[in-house]
Amino acid sequence: MSARSYSRWSxxxxxxxxxxxxLLIAVIVALVIVLATSTDPLKAFSTLLxxxxxxxxxxxxxxxxxxKLTLTGLAFSLVFQARQFSMGVQGQVYMGGLFAALVxxxxxxxxxFAIPLAVLAAMLAGAAYGFLPGYAKARFxxxxxxxxxxxNYIAILVVNFIVRAYLAPAGSGQLMTKDFPDTAIFPAIIPxxxxxLGIVIALLATVLVWFLLYRTAWGLKLRLVGxxxxxxxxxxxxxxxxxxxAMTAAGxxxxxxxxxxxxxxxxxxxxxxxxxxxxxEGILIAIVARSRPLAVPFVALCYGYLRQGAQLMGLRTDxxxxxxxxxxxxxxxxxxxxxxxxxxxxxxxxxxPRSRLPAGASAGEAR
Amino acid sequence: xxxxxxxxxxxxxxxxGTVANxxxxxxxxxxxxxxxxxxxxxGKSTLMKILFGMEQPDTGQLLVDGKTVSFANPREAIDAxxxxxxxxxxxVPSFSVYENVVLGSEPRHGMKFxxxxxxAAVRELSERFRLHVDPLPAVGDLPVGQxxxxxxxxxxxxxxxxxxxxxxxxxxxxxxxxxxxxxxRSLVEQGRTVIFIAHKLPEVxxxxxxxxxxxxxxxxxxxxxxxxxxxxxxxxxxxREVTLRVDRATREGALVCEIKALNIVGENGTxxxxxxxxxxxxxxxxxxxxxxxxxxxxxxxxxxxxxxxxHGVAYLDAQSLGPMSVRERRxxxxxxxxxxxxxxxxxxxxxxxxxxxxxxxxxxRFVRRGLLDLKAIKAHAEQLIAQFSIRxxxxxxxxxxxxxxxxxxxxxxxxxxxxxRLLLVNQPTRGVDLGATQFIWKSITQARDGGAAVLLxxxxxxxxxxxxxxxxxxxxxRIVAAFISAEDLSPxxxxxxxxxxxxQDDRTMRAALR
Numbered sequence: 001m002s003a004r005s006y007s008r009w010s011x012x013x014x015x016x017x018x019x020x021x022x023l024l025i026a027v028i029v030a031l032v033i034v035l036a037t038s039t040d041p042l043k044a045f046s047t048l049l050x051x052x053x054x055x056x057x058x059x060x061x062x063x064x065x066x067x068k069l070t071l072t073g074l075a076f077s078l079v080f081q082a083r084q085f086s087m088g089v090q091g092q093v094y095m096g097g098l099f100a101a102l103v104x105x106x107x108x109x110x111x112x113f114a115i116p117l118a119v120l121a122a123m124l125a126g127a128a129y130g131f132l133p134g135y136a137k138a139r140f141x142x143x144x145x146x147x148x149x150x151x152n153y154i155a156i157l158v159v160n161f162i163v164r165a166y167l168a169p170a171g172s173g174q175l176m177t178k179d180f181p182d183t184a185i186f187p188a189i190i191p192x193x194x195x196x197l198g199i200v201i202a203l204l205a206t207v208l209v210w211f212l213l214y215r216t217a218w219g220l221k222l223r224l225v226g227x228x229x230x231x232x233x234x235x236x237x238x239x240x241x242x243x244x245x246a247m248t249a250a251g252x253x254x255x256x257x258x259x260x261x262x263x264x265x266x267x268x269x270x271x272x273x274x275x276x277x278x279x280x281e282g283i284l285i286a287i288v289a290r291s292r293p294l295a296v297p298f299v300a301l302c303y304g305y306l307r308q309g310a311q312l313m314g315l316r317t318d319x320x321x322x323x324x325x326x327x328x329x330x331x332x333x334x335x336x337x338x339x340x341x342x343x344x345x346x347x348x349x350x351x352x353p354r355s356r357l358p359a360g361a362s363a364g365e366a367r
Numbered sequence: 368x369x370x371x372x373x374x375x376x377x378x379x380x381x382x383x384g385t386v387a388n389x390x391x392x393x394x395x396x397x398x399x400x401x402x403x404x405x406x407x408x409x410g411k412s413t414l415m416k417i418l419f420g421m422e423q424p425d426t427g428q429l430l431v432d433g434k435t436v437s438f439a440n441p442r443e444a445i446d447a448x449x450x451x452x453x454x455x456x457x458x459v460p461s462f463s464v465y466e467n468v469v470l471g472s473e474p475r476h477g478m479k480f481x482x483x484x485x486x487a488a489v490r491e492l493s494e495r496f497r498l499h500v501d502p503l504p505a506v507g508d509l510p511v512g513q514x515x516x517x518x519x520x521x522x523x524x525x526x527x528x529x530x531x532x533x534x535x536x537x538x539x540x541x542x543x544x545x546x547x548x549x550x551x552r553s554l555v556e557q558g559r560t561v562i563f564i565a566h567k568l569p570e571v572x573x574x575x576x577x578x579x580x581x582x583x584x585x586x587x588x589x590x591x592x593x594x595x596x597x598x599x600x601x602x603x604x605x606x607r608e609v610t611l612r613v614d615r616a617t618r619e620g621a622l623v624c625e626i627k628a629l630n631i632v633g634e635n636g637t638x639x640x641x642x643x644x645x646x647x648x649x650x651x652x653x654x655x656x657x658x659x660x661x662x663x664x665x666x667x668x669x670x671x672x673x674x675x676x677x678h679g680v681a682y683l684d685a686q687s688l689g690p691m692s693v694r695e696r697r698x699x700x701x702x703x704x705x706x707x708x709x710x711x712x713x714x715x716x717x718x719x720x721x722x723x724x725x726x727x728x729x730x731x732r733f734v735r736r737g738l739l740d741l742k743a744i745k746a747h748a749e750q751l752i753a754q755f756s757i758r759x760x761x762x763x764x765x766x767x768x769x770x771x772x773x774x775x776x777x778x779x780x781x782x783x784x785x786x787x788r789l790l791l792v793n794q795p796t797r798g799v800d801l802g803a804t805q806f807i808w809k810s811i812t813q814a815r816d817g818g819a820a821v822l823l824x825x826x827x828x829x830x831x832x833x834x835x836x837x838x839x840x841x842x843x844x845r846i847v848a849a850f851i852s853a854e855d856l857s858p859x860x861x862x863x864x865x866x867x868x869x870x871q872d873d874r875t876m877r878a879a880l881r
Contacts, residue, residue: 227715
């Protein structure tokens with residue numbers, strides 16, 4: 001029993017070490033860029049590293065990002081475990097956001113049912129939008145990558161249009177709606193910050209996804225389909241049903257993220273282009289977390305910290321905003337590549353130079 | 368003569384704590400065929416990976432030409448003149464033969480890939496070493512035996528002095544094995560050295576000069592091939608006496624499976640099987656004989672529900688299988704051991720326990736209201752692991768970490784956990800060691816004695832002859848001969864029918880088909 005849990009924890013330890021090393025390299029590269037572009041590199045760099053903890057407000061910003069990154073990471077983890085490469089989280093976020101906003105702005109929005117009903121509407125909308133590419137694949141063999149990406153554009157453009165033309169105050173020329181009633185906005189956990197109900201929802205969703213994947217027959221079937229669709233068919237599992245349902249369930253989480261966006265204290269309304277492309281960063285989170293739901297919040301916590309630090313560095317120091325983008329991209333690149341094959345081998349060699357060096361040294365001597 | 372390649376007291380422990388090699392010694396002389404034999408899990412593959420630089424040993428050292436070397440990766444091993452042909456080929460199916468051979472070290476003409484030179488080089492190599500293969504067609508269109516030659520050419524093109532062949536015969540038909548051996552001999556004649564990993568002992572004795580035997584991560588001996596017999600070698604490998612004989616069926620029961628005028632059409636519209644009429648009774652094994660690709664596998668797939676039936680019917684206990692889903696077929700007592708355990712029989716990334724329960728997700732013992740009963744699943748797995756003596760640390764280990772024989776035991780354990788009515792078996796012991804073969808054969812005969820009707824297909828004629836009570840021979844999707852008893856049949860007799868040189872008259876055939 002103890003040996004079993006030991007090997008399990010050592011595997012977790014290895015993965016964590018690998019991710020941490022990648023982050024460390026990313027920070028070093030960021031330091032080099034800061035040194036090259038800033039007149040006060042020390043300040044810039046300390047902002048990158050400590051900025052997110054500098055005030056309650058920035059902690060709120062960070063935790064708000066963590067909640068959102070967790071949800072998008074979960075949505076991607078779910079489809080990745082079924083080995084479906086649906087990229088549709090962004091579209092689901094827009095659909096979910098729209099329907100949450102519609103509920104929040106309806107008469108229901110002023111009642112105590114506003115939050116649960118808006119969240120539910122968002123999840124249903126996201127699920128429906130996730131179902132589409134799944135059904136198209138099962139029925140017509142359409143590549144889910146292409147169809148989900150195209151559906152993203154449709155969702156973004158349609159939602160933007162509806163927000164601008166119908167939901168924003170008429171004649172104001174504004175690109176966002178009025179604020180929702182307070183009853184429809186997530187309550188803050190630390191008053192005056194963005195640390196709100198969103199993180200609670202994200203953690204509940206984490207447990208839910210874990211439970212679905214590892215404790216239900218549906219989850220086992222989903223993982224078996226992901227491991228080997230040919231085997232699943234041979235074992236009598238209807239892989240097309242599993243495939244479509246996995247994409248639908250992931251869609252519900254994407255929709256939920258939409259609600260967290262518009263109902264969170266960061267917005268409290270729906271605006272044009274509200275997601276800031278955060279939805280896609282879930283791919284990175286899912287890759288680093290190896291699509292393991294319980295690892296997703298931890299990865300989101302670390303990655304969200306660097307992401308927020310970089311943004312604060314852009315706001316508070318003279319590092320050019322373009323370089324912030326570069327640093328973020330390098331973080332993504334390094335973290336993701338440490339989990340692809342060539343990077344992994346290199347890292348392994350760095351980790352155990354002992355076993356290699358003496359052997360290499362003795363090669364020439366021919367004892 | 369000084370040894371060409373030496374491995375001295377190699378030790379390798381994997382992160383999970385598995386001791387794969389423990390004080391292994393191997394000495395290869397120049398110009399010999401040296402076989403390394405041992406059961407699956409004996410550590411042969413690990414040793415070869417160390418020789419080829421894919422793994423680094425924890426202890427011990429490698430010497431080439433008497434000089435200590437260490438390979439950080441296969442590139443360095445290739446540079447030292449070592450070439451390896453894996454059991455699972457690493458070829459690009461859409462590339463032509465010559466492109467595959469030169470890939471990574473292409474001859475150049477200025478900046479351009481010199482195709483003419485590459486083709487000429489491949490022709491020259493294949494003639495010199497009697498590895499006949501046309502350089503031009505795409506590799507994916509070639510039969511397995513020819514693909515293997517491409518792999519060998521690849522190593523020779525990189526000037527391998529030492530060629531490691533990892534279970535090269537596992538994927539070959541008997542004739543192809545003979546051709547491979549011709550090539551191996553011509554390699555040795557021209558000064559190359561061959562390391563041959565295997566566990567089919569007659570082949571080992573035929574081709575090799577010296578044999579190193581491994582057991583449980585250790586080398587247990589090095590012998591001259593001329594000085595040992597199959598039996599003594601088997602005893603060395605397994606560590607105890609082994610017999611590969613099974614008892615025949617004692618009784619024959621009621622009709623279980625009837626196949627009437629069955630016709631199977633492939634996705635591209637070609638007829639794969641036509642007008643099949645077969646009856647299988649409880650308690651008998653019906654062997655499906657034929658060169659691979661003559662319809663036996665397709666018949667088994669159609670009965671299992673993985674391929675549609677175009678015309679005709681297949682009955683199991685008088686119920687027509689055609690309209691049923693795979694799950695419904697399994698529910699009325701169908702079990703199936705598929706041809707390729709990795710591609711179809713298992714989810715290698717999932718745990719042993721999950722694989723063992725994968726076909727029983729409608730069973731109330733394991734799933735209630737959609738929730739998994741993890742305790743029951745674990746208990747089920749542990750019981751089967753013990754019953755089928757599957758060598759695995761615990762039921763949570765991923766199936767992909769097991770050796771081939773143990774993987775196959777997981778498949779067999781899952782399919783035979785409950786007594787089936789109809790058991791479909793295809794290539795049950797391909798790439799499986801002696802000990803596991805013995806065990807799997809016994810499991811199949813036990814299912815038969817428990818009242819299962821068994822349909823068995825195998826590329827290994829000796830396996831078919833050893834297990835089958837009746838035999839039918841397939842040629843181009845049709846049955847061309849049938850035999851009531853396998854006892855006194857010779858492989859040659861079967862061979863004439865398998866190659867379509869002869870066809871039984873209808874009366875004899877009908878009598879044997881019953």
